Amino acid sequence: MRSMGRTYRSAHTTRRLLLLLLLLGDALVVLLTSLAGFAQHGELMTAGAGRVAATAVPFTLAWLLTALWLGCFDLDRMARLSYLWRVPAAAVLAAPLGAVLRGLWLQAPVLPIFAVVMAAVLGAAMLAWRVLAARLLRFSIPAAG
Numbered sequence: 001m002r003s004m005g006r007t008y009r010s011a012h013t014t015r016r017l018l019l020l021l022l023l024l025g026d027a028l029v030v031l032l033t034s035l036a037g038f039a040q041h042g043e044l045m046t047a048g049a050g051r052v053a054a055t056a057v058p059f060t061l062a063w064l065l066t067a068l069w070l071g072c073f074d075l076d077r078m079a080r081l082s083y084l085w086r087v088p089a090a091a092v093l094a095a096p097l098g099a100v101l102r103g104l105w106l107q108a109p110v111l112p113i114f115a116v117v118m119a120a121v122l123g124a125a126m127l128a129w130r131v132l133a134a135r136l137l138r139f140s141i142p143a144a145g
Helices: 002-040 049-069 086-106 112-137
Strands: none
Touching: 002 049, 002 112, 049 086, 049 112, 086 112
């Protein structure tokens, strides 16, 4: 009985760690996407941390909300490649929300084209990361219970 309890705790701890790594990876993808946008506009070297945060933080929050809603953090399903359609769908939903949150943060108008471009770039970047994560998770996810 004692070893079953340890096995459950160990599996539970491993799952929590994998979820944390997934969340950190997602946040890193949003940050890199934001930095790529500044670089594309020739502003990477002149943009301060505050300006980068004004893009990365709202889009990270929007991504987390929409990804949670669409079930993108379900480790048992995420390891299946057929489940990955939810990732670009979450990015498409997150982009307008992130653009509005960014506009509120900066007290600036929201440009629809910015949301469209961010949906495409974030969707592609997040999908690439999640495909890699799914491949890694296929070998790392312990049984749920």
